[in-house]
Amino acid sequence: MEDKKIIDFEGGEFKREIGLFGGMSIIGGIMIGSGIFYLGSIVLTRTNMSMGASLLCWLLGGIISLLGGLCFAELGTSSPEAGGMVIYLDKAYHPIVGYMFGFTSLVLSGSGSISALAIAIPTAFKSFLNLSDTVIKLIAVLIIIALTIYNCFGIKKGAQLQNISMIAKLIPIIAIIFAALIRGNQSPDLSIIPKDGNVNYAEYFSMIAFATIASLWAYDGWTNLNPVIEEMKDPEKNLPRALIFGIGGVTLIYVLFNFAIYKVLSFEKINLMIESGDLYLGTEVALEVFGKFGAILVLITMLIAMFGSMNGIIIASPRYYYAMAREGHFFKSFGMLHSKYNVPTVALIWQAIIAIMLVLIRSLDELTALVVFSGMLFNLLNILAVFIYRKKYPKLKKPYKVWGYPITVILTALIFAGLMINTFIDDPITAIIGLLVPLIGGIIYIIFDRKLKK
Template sequence: MGSKNESPEKVTLKRDMGLFGGIGIIAGIVVGSGIFYLGSYVLQRTNMNMGLALLCWIVGGVVSILGGLCFAELGACDPAAGGMVVYLDKAYHPVVGYMFGFTSWLLSGAGSLAAVAIALPTTLQSYFSFSEWTIKIIAILLIIALTAYNCFGIKAGAILQNVSLVAKLIPIVLIIAGALIMGDQNPDLSIIPQGGFEGGIGGAIRTIAFATVATLWAYEGWTNVNSVAEEIKNPEKNLPRALIFGIGSITILYALFNLAIYKVLPYDEVVSMINSDNLYLGTEVAKRVFGSLGGALVLAAMLIAMFGSLNGMIISFARYYYAMAVEGHFFKSQAKLSPKYQVPTNALIWQAIISIILVLLRNLDQLTSLVVFSGMVFNTLVVIAVIIYRKKFPNMERPYKAWGYPVTVVLSVILFAALMLNTLIEDPLTSIIGLVVPAIGAVVYFIFDAKLKKERQA
């Protein structure tokens, strides 16, 4: 039995993360191994138009930055642990935030952890010929080790995140610099294909939207820094700076990396590689520029990127479940903080358990893809929440306000809504199924709500 001073009410989260730590959370989660192959999907969706593909990478960054401005305002005026869970609770109804958090807890968050943990040893498959069960065991050990490490405080987790970020960026920057300097190709960067777009302006918009969705997979994860707002020093200034600088820098990095690919690989060869399902264009560029050393650079960057992404997600996702428990409609144990290290230890442990269970299941990629659409829905609702917050809480102190309000907010909503509609049209079954889990979350919320009301009446 713990003493009274160990109760969740008496222990608070500790502000131990600085600006670079916030940027480390964003870049650590966002920049993963996908930088080496996602460019192939963007090219496919633009019908192999390099100029249009490059434009879509920039558009994806702009969409993310516009969303980031909205998240920055909410995070600065309401710097509470849980981020999106808290904003959705206050702007709409607690059930909305709960649906997001429940989806993350049961599937998207835990599934993402499991998928990255499996992907890391799988990258070494060609070197060590791991069996399927060896890969799963390594993945489980990674989840356990990083979860245990992050139970020793947010400062320890942030330091590891910062170190892995710097270590990851070094090989990526070397590949970009080498390719841009030594590349001898002159890629056609015209965004208008010969003969124009099929379907005219409407066809052009659909093509750009479809390809931009592919880039958003690479930008996914920047929203998670808001979940640790309560642990960031001077969040009123550092949270907006982390979001804007972090997403902006990643946009430049992605654009330069894809331009580097176009400077090294001849167009016909790029088309041939993609058509033969050889999607790792970035890996091929590194080998062309640095020889055998290039392969080692890519391998190092991918391993460190996945390690940093796994660590960042373990830190961020657990704060969602902590916020849900504090709100009162989730397992009370998840609201308990470590008296010594001031982190949500139980939420971290349960997150690890569910992730390990998912590691032992098959088709993790299918499981996580089911929640892509619901993720877009919740992101859009948070952007709209900026307007609702200003109407609902007019006297709330706002140290940072979204640039160009309300134009930027409305534009963000339109862009996110257009991407959602496009995703629904292109992949209706997956999109609809992806909404089932949040719906289950709503049912669970009302079960907890009924139980809570009985306890209060007793």
């Protein structure tokens, strides 16, 4: 497909500046954050310290994310419009559903992720520089402002920064993996079944599901490429490829990284670290294989990873709000593109304002918990939208179709539904808040709808 500009209804225009590697960098850049160094402890704890079951959960998390990505590849190539999930939910169900997702992203999941990452970056220096909570929040606000301003100067600059940060964090992560696999002298027990053989399969599958949810925290972000599809080169080919290669590559890295941990650290040491509250197993591995330089390497890698993840979300999320405004039920200024830099500037600025507000009123733990559940419902609805698209729009061009349809789509939907139920049982307060925010968005949609009809 020839590169071309897409004329926007408000007089601006999108530019196709993102290639295949750029698409993979957006996905991988958002997915691979600081969690690679500590989430392994949480997954391991939830599997009752079974290394084999833990690796299984990391693999399952990647497979689930990849299945979801295949669904998004079909939806994205069928409706190649800026806005991603907002567009698919609009067309599959009703515009109010897409609006509820976009509103949730603006006030909670998208802006909340930016806030959480902005707080996490200076928090990494807290022990070194003795930073107070006030100073940490001030630095977080400055980071949000700086990255937002940078991305106001065009998608090309944002994508270039994403490519650089992706490469910069992959090099040390891969170096740690290779060094650990070569120098590690442990022989981890990778059996996924308890040694005594007394297995209650209902409890076992519940345990695996609970641990897999923890791994999915690390995989979160694979939905964020679709919103920028109008800015991708040859999206019919590059969107599916970027999703498959991006998610697949991240899965490989996560599984190998956690296996490398087990090759270097003894079971006893891992157990002692987790019991003492030190969850950063990846950091300890870097110290073991690289000495004091390992601590510096991990800190730099974590900062780059969080920075890249934050930049990717700042790029992707405003396209949701752009789509909401273009549909007619949000502030018109959100649907305007800058005449020179071709980005939704107003949406970018308001996203930053809300993210800053969240930094000032919420803690890092609160933000992280709220963000996790809020996306599950809409991921499930988008996966089910594949069925609706095929039935509702049989003549719609589908350059890419999900492998193994309908079995793969049914399986993916059931998995996400099960994870939602499991999360609701384990953390009902967060789940309820995650449902209330979209309902508020629905009310605001109705208000705009009445004004529009008048």
